[in-house]
Amino acid sequence: MNSTLFNINDKKYAQALELAAGGKLFNVVVDTDETSKLLFKYGDLKKRITFAPLNRISSNLIPKNKIESARRELGDSNAIFLAKDLVKYDHSKYETLMNYVFGSTIICSTSAIAQHFQYTNPTPNFDRTKHVHGLVATLFNINDKKYAQALELAAGGKLFNVVVDTDETSKLLFKYGDLKKRITFAPLNRISSNLIPKNKIESARRELGDSNAIFLAKDLVKYDHSKYETLMNYVFGSTIICSTSAIAQRVAFDEKLGLNAMAITLDGDIYNPAGILSGGDRSGANRGPTLLEIVAEMNQLEEHIRQYNTNNRQELTKLERDYVQYQNLQQQIDSLTNEMQLLELKLAQNDEHRLQTEITTLEQQELNNKQDLDTQRNEEKILNEKINDLEKLFKNEGEAKKKELAEIEQLMKKAEKQVDLSRKHSRDMQTHIKDLEMQLDTQRTELDTLTSDMNTLRSTIETCTQSLNDGIETLSNKQIEVDELLANLQTKRSRLTEYNNRIHSLHQKEQQLIKERREIELQLEKNKHSIVDLQNIVKESARRRQLIIDKHGRWIEEEKEKFGIPGGQYDFASMNITKMQKDAKDDKEKVTKMSKHVDERAMTLLEQKRAMYKQLLTKQKKVLKDKANIERVVAEWDKKKQEALRIAWHRVNKSFGEIFSTLLHNANAKLTSLNGHYDTDRAPKDLVLTGLEIKVQFGSLWKETLDELSGGQRSLAGLSLVLALLQYSPAPLYILDEVDAALDMSHTQNIGLVIRKSFRNAQFIIVSLKDGMFSNANVLFTTKFVNGISTVSRAENVPNKKNKDK
Secondary structure, eight states: OGGGSOEESOGGGHHHHHHHHGGGGGOEEESOHHHHHHHHHHSOOSSOOOEEETTTOOOOOOOHHHHHHHHHHHTOTTSEEEGGGGEEOOHHHHHHHHHHHHTTOEEEOTTTTGGGSOOOOSSTTOOHHHHEEEEGGGSOEESOGGGHHHHHHHHGGGGGOEEESOHHHHHHHHHHSOOSSOOOEEETTTOOOOOOOHHHHHHHHHHHTOTTSEEEGGGGEEOOHHHHHHHHHHHHTTEEEESSHHHHHHHHHOTTTTOOOEEEETTOOEEOTTSOEEOOOOOGGGGOOOHHHHHHHHHHHHHHHHHHHTSOHHHHHHHHHHHHHHHHHHHHHHHHHHHHHHHHHHHHTSHHHHHHHHHHHHHHHHHHHHHHHHHHHHHHHHHHHHHHHHHHHHHHHGGGGHHHHHHHHHHHHHHHHHHHHHHHHHHHHHHHHHHHHHHHHHHHHHHHHHHHHHHHHHHHHHHHHHHHHHHHHHHHHHHHHHHHHHHHHHHHHHHHHHHHHHHHHHHHHHHHHHHHHHHHHHHHHHHHHHHHHHHHHHHHHHHHHHHHHHHHHHHHHHHGGGBTOTTSTBOTTTSOHHHHHHHHHHHHHHHHHHHHHSOTTHHHHHHHHHHHHHHHHHHHHHHHHHHHHHHHHHHHHHHHHHHHHHHHHHHHHHHHHHHHHHHSTTEEEEEEETTOOOOTTTSOTTGGGGOEEEEEEETTEEOSSGGGSOHHHHHHHHHHHHHHHHHHSOOSEEEEESTTTTSOHHHHHHHHHHHHHHOTTSEEEEEOOOHHHHTTOSEEEEEEEETTEEEEEEEEOOOOHHHHHO
């Protein structure tokens, strides 16, 4: 069986491994499926058996890289283990078997996910079960594993948020919880969500024409609605899970659906309405379990463990021991039965049968030989009688019969020889029969021994059967004892519950007494504070009395005799101190109210404001004067600017036409205003500020737009304008990079001629690949590769005589 082919590394994993393997522990491992078929057909199986052929079993082994990734996500290398890694076995024989039994199960260390959040109680009586609910990942289960990857992406980092009842709890944990790492809390009384309404989901489904095309992520998980409705809205309420990428794209970006929410496909592609997309990993079934799948399996295993631990482990151990004893007895019976069958088969195939058959044959042969011997004896007797008769006849007949007598004697000799041979053969057969009888006696002795052994085995089988029956009876008795123990356990649990209730009641009384004691202590503390306050009032009164005496001591000495005289000025007995205090308080309130509307320093500030007003008037006059001067200067500069622009227009226009006519014979070009004025002198002064455009003339015809020109002509027009601008505002150095690339050889040569002729006071560095430009250069720099190295060479260019004359 599977359970006998491995050992566990640590006993603490025994229970989890037993649950992980389940019924596979009792599968019988065979080498091939042919063996299992033979056993099913001829094995005389006594009960239902499940075989695991090593050549047929397969597994869905979780990749190790997925385990490591989950450990990194949990931040603990000992949080989870592949069940197969916790057992020892013969890797050369049973690797496939262990993958089949344990390869698809994760064993989590004690509260592995919960250990992601560890803390100490912030207060002495802190109730963990009431205030801290745990990580978000542990508070729900997924409905179907195919949604696990999408739900994990939907929740994101919120999976590791720690859920607490209130924000006060989170503050206590931050301050006194001795947190080991950075933690994000999700207080149930503070979290809020942007839940997508169900009517929008239904409307989008109708628009898509498929009720299973989209789901609200919250609807794909199971949780305690009474506790965590707000939490699930916060984690999953604003995300849509889609069946395909096309639908997800519509959910995120299609205004017709009216969702515009984050959409996630089952393959993990994310479509965010903000324009952010992510995805691409489509490893499919080989991707291993997601974190939510691991958490779901962990919750399931923990639930199984809790259910398993509710039973009485001690009695289960006894039952298991009795079951093992029953199995051993059953195996002994099967073994003895097989041994008996083998002995019976061996007895059936022993030499006894063969010898018995041979003896029977020999006895039959001996009987035949005896019959032959009797026949020969009878013949001998007849022959002797004939001999006697012949002798008598010979005597009577004489010599005539001698010849016949000789023949008869020969026949008698032959008969005697035949009789001797028969006697010898008979003696040999008797000797062989005696040998066979001795062998038969020996075989009979062995048969008696085997029969005795068989009887002994039968007795042993009967004894084992009796032991088995006794074991079954003992098992029944044990079951009765277990039932009695369970009943006793239930009674004790009831008593324990009663004791717990009494303890709880006493604990409540204790808490009530502690509360009353605290209230008394609090009241006592308040009384102490009141006494201290009264003492402070007494001290303050004494201090104020002393201050009054120090300040008004002389007046008090003078008027002291008038204090307390009835009807006098200082008749304190007739004065209403309470009314006087109230009047004083009312007067203070009036002063306070008036101070909000009446500025006590108003008269002082009035003179200051008047002085500031006069200063501002003076500054205003100065600013207005400066403004007039600035406007005058700006107007003068505008005139100068317009004049400078007109001059620049005129000069550039002239150079533009000359250069263009040089580059392209029988052609002319000008810069005109947008209103069509060609003459720079007659155009309005501010016309140049409205903008200029290029006009080109071929022969006597002016082109309306540059669109009527070819590409080369437009290039020449643009280059002519650039050169005209360079002539107007010259610089000492120009660098041009392949400006002749789109021109033919003649135009290239004309450009070189214009540069050489019109820019004698400037230096040009021109990058070109055409000879028309080279012929007008003063110095040529050439680049080339020599032995794989870029080399630059310089050569002075001597223009031909024709160009030189020009």
